[in-house]
Amino acid sequence: MANANLVEVRGLRKWFPVQRSFIERLVTRQRDFVRAVDGVDFEIRRGEVFGLAGESGSGKTTTGRLILRLIEPTEGKILFQGVDLASLGEEEMRQMRRHMQAIFQDPYASLNPRMKIGDAIGHSLEIFGIAKGQEKRERVLEMMERVGLTPPSILYEKYPHQLSGGQRQRAVIARALILRPDLVVADEPIAMADVSVRALLLELMRRLKEEFNLTYLFITHDLATAKYICNRIGVMYLGKIVEMGPLEKVYRSPLHPYTQALLAAVPVPDPKFRRTQPMPKGEIPSPINPPSGCRFHPRCPYAEPICSEEEPALVEAEADHFVACHLVQR
Amino acid sequence: MNEPLVRIRDLVVTYKTRAGEVRAVDGVSLDIYPGEVLGLVGESGCGKSTLGTALLRLVRHPGRIVGGEIWFDGRNLLALSEEEMRRLRGAHISMIFQDPMTSLNPLQRISDHIVETIRTHKPEVSEEEARKQAAELIDRLGIMAERLDDYPHQLSGGMRQRVMIGLALALRADLIIADEPTTSLDVIVEAQFLDLLKELQEEFGLTILLITHNIGVVAQLADRVAVMYAAKLVELADVEPLFAEPLHPYTQALLASVPNIRLEGDTLKIMRGSPPDLIEPPPGCRFHPRCPHAFERCSQEEPPLKEIRPNRWVACWLYETERGVREA
Ligand SMILES: Nc1ncnc2c1ncn2[C@@H]1O[C@H](COP(=O)(O)OP(=O)(O)OP(=O)(O)O)[C@@H](O)[C@H]1O
Ligand SMILES: Nc1ncnc2c1ncn2[C@@H]1O[C@H](COP(=O)(O)OP(=O)(O)O)[C@@H](O)[C@H]1O
Ligand SMILES: [Mg+2]
Ligand SMILES: [Mg+2]
Numbered sequence: 001m002a003n004a005n006l007v008e009v010r011g012l013r014k015w016f017p018v019q020r021s022f023i024e025r026l027v028t029r030q031r032d033f034v035r036a037v038d039g040v041d042f043e044i045r046r047g048e049v050f051g052l053a054g055e056s057g058s059g060k061t062t063t064g065r066l067i068l069r070l071i072e073p074t075e076g077k078i079l080f081q082g083v084d085l086a087s088l089g090e091e092e093m094r095q096m097r098r099h100m101q102a103i104f105q106d107p108y109a110s111l112n113p114r115m116k117i118g119d120a121i122g123h124s125l126e127i128f129g130i131a132k133g134q135e136k137r138e139r140v141l142e143m144m145e146r147v148g149l150t151p152p153s154i155l156y157e158k159y160p161h162q163l164s165g166g167q168r169q170r171a172v173i174a175r176a177l178i179l180r181p182d183l184v185v186a187d188e189p190i191a192m193a194d195v196s197v198r199a200l201l202l203e204l205m206r207r208l209k210e211e212f213n214l215t216y217l218f219i220t221h222d223l224a225t226a227k228y229i230c231n232r233i234g235v236m237y238l239g240k241i242v243e244m245g246p247l248e249k250v251y252r253s254p255l256h257p258y259t260q261a262l263l264a265a266v267p268v269p270d271p272k273f274r275r276t277q278p279m280p281k282g283e284i285p286s287p288i289n290p291p292s293g294c295r296f297h298p299r300c301p302y303a304e305p306i307c308s309e310e311e312p313a314l315v316e317a318e319a320d321h322f323v324a325c326h327l328v329q330r
Numbered sequence: 331m332n333e334p335l336v337r338i339r340d341l342v343v344t345y346k347t348r349a350g351e352v353r354a355v356d357g358v359s360l361d362i363y364p365g366e367v368l369g370l371v372g373e374s375g376c377g378k379s380t381l382g383t384a385l386l387r388l389v390r391h392p393g394r395i396v397g398g399e400i401w402f403d404g405r406n407l408l409a410l411s412e413e414e415m416r417r418l419r420g421a422h423i424s425m426i427f428q429d430p431m432t433s434l435n436p437l438q439r440i441s442d443h444i445v446e447t448i449r450t451h452k453p454e455v456s457e458e459e460a461r462k463q464a465a466e467l468i469d470r471l472g473i474m475a476e477r478l479d480d481y482p483h484q485l486s487g488g489m490r491q492r493v494m495i496g497l498a499l500a501l502r503a504d505l506i507i508a509d510e511p512t513t514s515l516d517v518i519v520e521a522q523f524l525d526l527l528k529e530l531q532e533e534f535g536l537t538i539l540l541i542t543h544n545i546g547v548v549a550q551l552a553d554r555v556a557v558m559y560a561a562k563l564v565e566l567a568d569v570e571p572l573f574a575e576p577l578h579p580y581t582q583a584l585l586a587s588v589p590n591i592r593l594e595g596d597t598l599k600i601m602r603g604s605p606p607d608l609i610e611p612p613p614g615c616r617f618h619p620r621c622p623h624a625f626e627r628c629s630q631e632e633p634p635l636k637e638i639r640p641n642r643w644v645a646c647w648l649y650e651t652e653r654g655v656r657e658a
Contacts, residue, residue, distance in 0.1 A: 055516040164604060194374045195543060199587040199598040221516065224546070224589035228596050251591070265521035267546030269588045271569045274550055279521045281472075283486050 003082045006183055006215045007044040007067060012037055012076035014062050018288060035287050036062040038239035039076075041314065044183070049209065049216040051230030051247070053223055053262070055284055058236040060219045064185045067217065068102055069093060081182070098128055101176035105188040107168035111160040118144070118156030121175045128179065139178065146211070147174045148204060166197040173204065177212055187219040202228055223266050227251065232320075235259045238287055238295040241314055245321035255323040258296045294326065302327055334361035334401075335505060335537050336385065341398035343377075343384050350609040354380040354393065356561035359635065362505070365535045369552030369569070371545060371584075373605055377561040378541045382507045385539070386423055387415050403504065421451060424498035428510040430490040434482040440493055441478040444468070447500045467496045472526060488519035495527060499534065509541040524551055545588045549573060554641075557581045560606050560616040563635055566643040577644045580617045615647065623648055 015033035037059040044050045052060045065071050067078055069085050078085045080096065088096060104110050111120055122140040125131045131139055137156075144152035147170045160168055169189065176184055189205065190198045206229055209216060220226050226233055227247065234244040235258065243256040254260045257280075264277045280299040285291060291298050297307040306326050314324040323329070343355040354377040362368050370378050383389045385400060387407060400407040403422070407415065427433060435443060444464040449455055455463070468478055471492040473485075482490060491511055498506045511527075512520040528551060531538060540552055548555055548569070555572050557565040557580065565578040576582045586599035603620040606612050612619055618628040627647050635645040 055518065166604070195545065195584065196373060196587050196601040197604075199589075199600050202589075202598065203600055222589070223517075224591040227591055228589055228598060261518055263591070265517040266591045267517075267521070267524070267544065267550045268592050269545040269549045269573070269585065269590050270592065271549045271552075271573050273592050275521065279518055279525065283488060283519055284516075 004045055005043040005079075006046045006081060007217070008077075008079040008082075009040060009042050009063075009067070010077040010079070012040050012063070012066060012078065013074045014059075014066055014071065015074045032288050035239045035290060037066065037073075038287075038290070040234075040236075040239075040241050042234055042241060042244060044215060044217055045232075046182075046215055047213065048231040049218050049229050051218045051220060051226045051233040052236060053220055053226055053233055054236035055221060055262075057238075057284060057287065059239040059287075060221075060236055061187055063236075064102070064187050064217060064219050067183075068097075068100055068185055098124075098179045099181050100183040100185065101179060101181040103169075103172050103176050103184060103186040103189045105191050107165065107172045107192070108160060110172055111168060113160055115159075116156065117149070117158050117160065117163065117171050118152075120160075121171060121178055124175070124179050130179070140174075143174045143178050144171075147171075147177070147208065149174060165193055166200060169193060169197075169201055170204070173201075173208065177208060177214075180212065181214070183215050183217065185217045185219070188221065189218075190225065191220070191222070198225070205229065223251075223263060235262065238284060238290050240295060240324065241322075242296065242325070243321075243323045244314065249318070249321045255317055255321070255328045256296075256325050257300050257302055257327075294324070332363065335364045335403060336360075336362035336539075337399075337401040338362075338381075338385075339399040339401075341381070341384060341400065342396050343380050343389055343393055344396050345380075345393045347392070347609075352608045353561055353611070354608060355384060356608075356611075357398070358558075358561075358563050359398075360556060360563060360566070362537060362539060364504075364537050366553045367531060367538045367540055367551055369548035369555040370539060370541045370558060371543065371548050371555060372558035373584075374543060375605060375608070376558045377608075378543075378558055379509050381558070382425070382509050382539060382541050385505075385507060386419055386425060388419075388425075421501060422503060423505045423507065424494075424501060424503040426491065426494045426498070426506060426508040426511045428513045430487075430494045431482060433494065434490065436482055439479050439481055440468070440485070441465075443493070444496060444500055447497050451501050463500070467500060470499075470530075471496045472522075486519070487515055488523055491515065491523055492526060495530065498536075499530065502534075503536075505537050505539065507539045507541070510543070511540075512547060513542065513544065520547070527551065545585065557584070560611055561608055562616060562645065563643075564617065564645050566635070568641055571642065577638075577642070577649065578617075578646050579621045579623050579648075583620075615645070 014037040015035050018032040018034060052063060054060055066073050118140050122136045125136045141152040149155045149170050190201045193201055218230055230247050233247050233250050234241045237258050243250060243259045254263055261280045264275060265279060282299050293308040293310055294312050297303040312324040312326045314322050315329055317323045317328055338358060338360045341355050341358045345352040345354055358381060372378055380389060384395055441464050444467060445460040448460040448463055465475060473489055473492055512523055542548060552569050555569050556563055559580045565581045576585050583601040587601050606616055614629040614631055615633050618624040633645045633647045635643050637643050638649045
């Protein structure tokens with residue numbers, strides 16, 4: 001294998017211009033930006049599940065969309081299998097898309113309501129000229145079987161609204177896998193499902209990963225879920241990765257005060273473990289004018305003067321475990 | 331325990347739909363005691379919100395309460411006139427929803443909203459005094475005073491939920507029905523909100539019916555837990571024994587399928603199948619088609635909710651003879 005990293009993200013930034021009214025444009029020339037992703041570096045290793053966690057608005061989805069090249073970065077690079085995606089022309093990028101597929105949170109929104117489930121799953125086979133007619137149908141039926149959409153021949157003919165939420169998400173998974181991609185970007189794939197269905201989908205995704213040799217970017221705001229599927233995890237706060245490392249290390253000895261709070265906040269489903277740690281005050285500030293220095297400093301119980309003055313870099317605190325915090329780095 | 335504040339008996343609520351009659355709450359009996367947090371859990375569609383809205387007689391169209399009794403503080407709610415019911419809602423029972431925007435007037439400043447609530451409830455309080463109380467309340471909720479003049483949309487989701495609790499406090503509501511109050515909040519904001527709720531609950535002795543599908547939230551906050559499956563209560567117990575030893579096979583399966591950040595190991599138990607259709611639920615115990623312990627009787631006769639040990643209620647034939655199951 002040429003490269004252990006399937007994806008490499010370098011200095012990635014995505015700033016969205018803030019919409020301004022006509023009056024605002026007259027009054028000021030200054031343009032404001034939502035700094036959705038503001039300088040992140042990480043890699044996704046072949047065969048792993050890399051998790052991106054953090055509260056809403058921290059930039060997880062935007063990062064996923066950048067990797068899929070559904071949107072263009074403001075700055076920075078994404079290498080996929082060692083190739084800089086920005087260097088690809090339209091047709092090359094189209095071919096590249098076969099190797100990276102997406103699963104989003106809402107299966108209903110991602111399926112065409114007027115297309116039969118089977119046809120939706122097999123659509124990309126036709127688009128890429130891989131299979132059509134009977135051969136397409138057979139491939140689809142086989143994939144439906146493997147994701148547990150059974151009996152396939154009956155479900156093939158159904159429309160999205162005729163399926164349960166869990167079945168719809170299985171269809172979305174089948175559609176993502178039919179091209180045998182290398183990378184699957186799963187953005188909150190089980191967030192909308194019911195408790196029992198969540199466990200089912202999670203097990204399914206784990207099994208399919210082994211069967212199809214997949215690599216996942218698994219985006220979630222739920223650290224309890226991440227524990228069951230991720231090998232490594234990156235924690236985002238206001239467009240930055242504040243901590244990154246193997247799951248066990250990050251969960252057992254979180255180094256960044258934000259990670260510590262995030263882990264402590266997860267409501268443990270056991271009354272014997274009622275939380276006593278206090279939570280950080282306040283809420284995530286606006287990503288338009290993020291705080292200076294460490295973005296977490298206004299809420300951090302340990303903040304010192306340096307934290308508001310200098311931005312901490314993400315550095316390796318112990319083997320493979322990275323943190324961006326002045327206090328840990330000392 | 332003392333006298334219940336709410337006493338629900340054999341409550342039946344149905345929705346008439348084109349496909350047939352959905353029995354969303356089907357013969358539920360339940361007491362809520364003053365000063366307790368009662369958690370109501372169950373999968374989507376099992377009837378939790380329908381039960382919650384029935385307590386206020388606010389079941390959404392085309393739903394209707396078709397049977398049973400609801401006693402609140404000694405009064406039969408189903409016998410009250412619409413006018414009496416409206417007064418009761420305003421003064422004694424508050425409801426908090428997942429999306430507080432639905433209950434806040436978008437054109438009214440937060441301060442005016444609170445002042446109006448205080449003065450509707452207690453007309454003798456002067457405008458000035460009510461403003462002072464509103465400011466104190468906001469401070470108690472951990473919202474900065476300068477936000478008093480904001481409109482609801484200017485507040486974050488967490489702050490809006492705090493305001494909802496504040497309104498319930500301003501009313502001195504006897505019962506707060508909170509339906510998925512933290513479901514749209516981020517985890518740290520959720521934890522902050524739960525801390526506040528717990529604090530206020532202890533300080534004011536609030537009685538809360540906490541409806542949620544989040545088992546973690548219930549484990550963190552509830553004193554007792556009612557587990558609902560397919561429009562029926564299947565188990566009711568104090569929170570610690572319920573989690574330590576769930577008795578109903580549905581409760582066992584439900585708890586085992588929840589990711590737990592504190593547990594070692596990375597496998598979840600999977601519950602096969604899906605909840606039944608409430609238009610034509612299976613005969614006998616509604617869980618029997620998915621139950622690993624089902625035997626003949628389970629598909630034939632419906633098990634009643636019985637107190638098999640003190641404060642321990644379960645609706646399952648396995649406990650008819652106290653034979654019991656423990657599935658690891
Ligand atoms: N307005 C309605 N018309 C028809 N059926 C309804 C209506 N509202 C609810 N139902 C049905 O009644 C049953 C119970 O619904 P309810 O909303 O009370 O469940 P829930 O336990 O609160 O679910 P969730 O966890 O998704 O909020 C479901 O089968 C639902 O489809
Ligand atoms: N297309 C867009 N235009 C403007 N702002 C956006 C856009 N997409 C995302 N944002 C903003 O970028 C920030 C990060 O969003 P997102 O990546 O969706 O975070 P997450 O997935 O972690 O919740 C948020 O403040 C969001 O409002
Ligand atoms: Mg997102
Ligand atoms: Mg509900």
